[in-house]
Amino acid sequence: MTTKLNDTEIAEQLAALNTTSAEGSSWQRDGDAITCTFTFKGFIGAFGWMSQIAIWAEKLKHHPEWFNVYNKVEVRLTTHDVGGLSELDFKLAQKMNLYFK
Ligand SMILES: C[C@H](O)[C@H](O)[C@H]1CNC2=NC(N)=NC(=O)C2=N1
Numbered sequence: 534m535t536t537k538l539n540d541t542e543i544a545e546q547l548a549a550l551n552t553t554s555a556e557g558s559s560w561q562r563d564g565d566a567i568t569c570t571f572t573f574k575g576f577i578g579a580f581g582w583m584s585q586i587a588i589w590a591e592k593l594k595h596h597p598e599w600f601n602v603y604n605k606v607e608v609r610l611t612t613h614d615v616g617g618l619s620e621l622d623f624k625l626a627q628k629m630n631l632y633f634k
Pocket residue numbers: 594595596597610611612613614615
């Protein structure tokens with residue numbers, strides 16, 4: 534069972550998450566969500582990364598809201614089941630940081 538994180542936990546998790554963020558792609562809190570924009574060399578870079586993350590999303594049973602135009606992917610993560618942020622958002626965000634290159 535996933536539980537909703539409180540403001541203190543979110544601040545801690547966000548700080549930890551941003552230690553693995555590439556320059557120019559840090560995560561921000563936006564209410565009940567965290568957001569980040571990833572910029573790639575081109576469309577294939579962006580789409581290839583989305584394909585890798587899609588596999589992780591299925592494995593974690595946790596799915597991103599994302600919007601892609603050419604080399605950019607805007608990501609918004611939230612946990613609908615708890616009406617806020619949970620560990621799963623930060624797990625998926627860490628994978629996104631790790632696979633970004
Ligand atoms: C049953 C299934 O695991 C749930 O509906 C999952 C699916 N993916 C999900 N993804 C996200 N982002 N939030 C959820 O609450 C969520 N719930």
